[in-house]
Amino acid sequence: MAHLDNLLKNCDFQTSRLRVWSLAAASEAGEESEVAGTALDLLSPEVVKALPGEFQGISTLAAASAWLETMQRQCQLLLIQARESREILGFIFLYPDEAGPAGLNLHLGYLLGKAYWGRGYGKEFLQGLLHWCRTTAGVSKLTAGVEQDNQPSIKLLQRLDFKLAHQEPELKTRFYEYKFSRGA
Secondary structure (H helix, E strand, O other), X not given: OXXXXXXXXXXXXXXXXXXXXEHHHHHHOOOOOOHHHHHHHHOOXXXXXXXXXXXXXOOOHHXXXXXXXXXXXXXXXXXXXXXXXXXXXXXXXXXXOOOEOOEEEEEEEEEEOHHHXXXXXXXXXXXXXXXXXXXXXXXEEEEEEEEOOOHHHHHHHHHOOOEEEEEEHHHOEEEEEEEOOOOO
């Protein structure tokens, strides 16, 4: 498990416009000071309306700091950052699952601040994450849960070859999987 924690903590990749890296690594580099304030801005009611309870009602800097601490205990929290301005645009949440015969399985969550919707950032960071998973992390499967009414996110996952794995109607959630082939 220590190897897995270290691998995810060291997740760091770049795309043409973005850098994605772990909050743990940013903290060690002394670059986490403004993350709580940014989280407070990003976690607006419209952005988090379909997300679980721990994402709701974050309206103070103290609550945002507590949320960041909670998320770091629950998952590997990655920052989605603009390369040029260094502005944090959103977060990726990676939850390790049991390893399958072909490698590591991860559950994936993500959010972008409303100001960044519709600009292609979601596709860009997900393509970068898929590449990192395939080439660096030895991931065999990524599973993303999405609220059934979140059509933009569903369409994005489908365009990137995530396949519907199952639905949980009582939670109004669909789960999409991306399976990495060994030779890819």
